[in-house]
Amino acid sequence: MITVNPYLYFNGNCEEAFNFYKSVFEVEFKYIGRYKDVPQAEKHIFQEEDNKIMHVSLPISSQITLMGADNTEVHKGNISHTNFSLSITADTKNEADKLFQKLSVGGKIKLAMNKTFWGSYYGIVNDRFGINWKISFETN
Template sequence: MELNPYLLFNGQCEAAFKFYEQCFGGKITGMLPHRGSSMEAQTPPEWLDKIMHARMSVGDKLLMGSDCPPDQYEAPKGFSVTLGIETPAEAERIFNALAENGTVQMPLTETFWALRFGMLVDRFGIPWMINCEKPASSAA
């Protein structure tokens, strides 16, 4: 079984995925707009260049998403996408990049389980948790 996040955006999917690709060192492997698809005839003209489906690989993990029609969009709530980061420096880099023009809910800090942990909502409205765990022998 695979379990992959599928993020819905309010018209910003392409910009978000290009940002995530750079931030996470991933690779966008698919970016399908409505224009040119079998759905083009049913799509309002102002929505033709919005993304019907995006797919990005980050190592062996996948992140997928799309633009949600404006009349159906709801801001994400009740979940966070968690990133397990290997080093405190990388956790700080990614946290700071995601926090730019976003909202920090919990600053990145050391906790009893993590060398660094923080929570934020990025500029695209996606909630994230950044977690750089302590080695098992030093966790409380």
């Protein structure tokens, strides 16, 4: 089976963001590595020597792992979190409310959790790191 895992890039605050997501989803990191820990033989790929995150993985379900890194020379370019959303379908209405509430701390609620015309319980929040989240619970 093919899986798709979101990979998020940050401008130096990846660790802060992933500690936040760790508390939201109440799970532990599978891996967290820093650029300074890259073996000398691989420094030609990642030349950074600091505490920035080279890779972090956080399993948020049995099928999905949220991954991330700090933007560096290797990943040159502007970071924009405006052209996508992460969509989470909760198992219960209470779980949907809990995730939405936690993700909205310090962020901006775009659409409060509410029953929709298509039958879902649904809301949209932009978290304090600029990531768009769509939270839903299928009521049908």
